Amino acid sequence: MHKKKDLETKMPITWCPGCPNNVILYVLKSVLKELVDAKKIRKQDIVVVTDIGCAGKIYDYLEVNAFYGLHGRAIPIATGIKMGNPGLTVIAVAGDGGTYGEGLNHLVSSSRLNPDITVIVINNGVLALTKGQPTSTHPSIGGEPIFDPVPLALASQASFVSRETAFDLRDLQSTVKAAIMHKGFSLVDIFEPCLSYNNDGERMKRDTERVCGKDIQSDFEESLRPKIRTGVFRKMSRPTLEQKLRLSKKKS
């Protein structure tokens, strides 16, 4: 594969004009291209599993094997795909509503069990496609505290936990790449504004503080500070679910 266009379908993009999801799509395509070109993964082995809603639309834009799932269920579908054929490179893309609300149970469980899948969460604080209802990561509903998935994933023993924003292209790119290449469950929480319903990008930029490179093992305090901490909070190696169950690659 030589052109990024090989990873694109002909489907028109229906996100709002200027939506930062375009950045995430761009990053995903360029990381996948890089990994395929470097022969780290094969294009034919990539499977992208999506939730529904705005995050789910990415299903139609990527010319790779893909599964358009249900709200909150991208993680178990991705886990099943990996168990059915451990030779595949499985990437789930979902929103905060699905991952931290409707299907939160799956995040805890998969963090513990460590299937080798990558979970990219487009975290914009709203259920945008239903016209902007707040999620658990929305900053301003009656002053309730915001849910922070990072300490939860750390406490659930996820082997790769990270957060980036859609503003810092280079950091996002390197973290997404590291997450895909990580052998085990990896979470990439991506903070972004929703231009239509939670357009607070300036505050996000102001409040973001990068802690990457510290390789925090399980320091909850680091991720709980008032600022939005970004970076890779944990990267550790332990046996994957497929290895423990001795599941083998399907021949192709």
Next chain:
Amino acid sequence: MKRSILIGGEAGRGVDRTAALIAEIFSDCGYFCFVYRDYGSFIKGGHNFSVVTISSEPVFSHEDEFDLIIALDNSALEKHVESLKPSGKVFLNSDEKQSAENVISVAADGFAADKKVGRSFGNNIFIGAVLGCFGLDWRRGFKAIGGRFSAGDAAVVKEALRLGHETWRGESFGFEPKSQKLKISTGNQAAAKACVEAGLDLCFAYPITPATGFVDALSQSGKVTVHQPEDEIAAVNQTLGAVFSGAMAATATSGEGAALMAESFSLAAMAEIPFVLYWASRLGPSTGVPTYSGQGDLKFALNIGHGEFPRVVVAPGDANESYSRTMEAFYFAYKYRLPVVILTDKNLAESYYNFEALPSLLRPGKFLVKPKAGYKSYAFTENGISPRLAPGQGPIVRATSYEHDECGLTVEDPETIEAMSEKRWRKAKFLEKEIAKLHPCRLYGKGKNLIVGWGSTKGAVIDALKRLPGYSFLQISYVAPFPAREVEKIISKAKRTILLENNSTGLLGRIIREETGIEIKEKLLKNNGRPFTAEEIAKRLQNRYA
């Protein structure tokens, strides 16, 4: 020759195991057996019992009265002594001499204490006593079950059987060993055996009575990877993911778990992912009575999942059918890329039946094709079945919950929506033709009075027919697609039709009316968690129409 044994005692005391071992011995000696298991929701304590029916003729249900009661404690004796036949005997776990003539002490606890083994080991003395009572050599009994124990344990079992055999001094029932050998299996075990033979790779399941025995059997086969996820929702979605990526996978649950799986049932239909759901009902609504049985989920199984789509719901009636219908379920799910429910219940799932894995006419498989350029996941075809490819081989493979075009990309235009819906329904016509060859319903007997039923009631009805001259039985096994024409033909020839179901409103009757226009007004229903017995059916029908 037919005799019935009740074994009763506290949970954790080995009631179920003892009953199964007795059935195994007599089956091995060529006698037909059926074991009904009655237990509550406790791990230790309470009162459980099993009923073993042993006969020289095929038997599919248990009796209300007993020739023998094995009382592992006094409370078992008190609870069941009224159901002892006048000539019946009781084996009581005691080392004291009994004043009642028909009560024989069996020092099971004493034996276990002497040998310093677990209390349930003492139960083997009862098995020895049963062998004596029935006229079988204890060595023959040991031959049938000895292989189930480790060498050390086997020596203890051997001694227990011998000692137990000596306890019996009366005249025996005269059960000589026969040359034929039979096997026993629960409905759960039989279905699991079919899964293994169909080539199942993975089972994702969250524990729930009475489906757990099925999952345990898969695990014990050593051939299927069993994974217990966080909940039923994860189980069903992992199943669909695994099937998408090329594995053969299934899940199992009961009505409550199925409720949680409903959304993904519809996903399987839309994404056209082969999906087999082994659904073992218990008595609802809600938590209901979780270790007891009911046929209250029939309409739910027929309607589970939002939207309209073709599906298969098949309800086996005994262990042999649990095996053969499960084979068929995998065949249809994978060939036609649609959801299939194997609908059973606690009575069938957990009772022991004589079992024979009859060769299946169909060969289940994954129905995957080889990669070819230009592959489309949802290609339009004459029969509506799009060839299925696993990802990882070159062509892009897609699965989607959204309405889609042939490639699997999202659409919202009216033409494609209609064409895709029509494609999915087109499969149903071909499916129906294939199912029609598999006895979707079956008539037993020639009587003019017709009993109509489905699922686990089959055993008691078949046994009841022997006492009901003039009656026949129509068993409906495929509820979706429904064999309407055949059912209509059979019912319209009957002089009188009686609907028999283990539920409170006669759900099959409502389906028959919907599918054929025929309303069956006479109903024999039971919804207290307990199965029908043959005697009960015969009596209730004879009283009603005497």
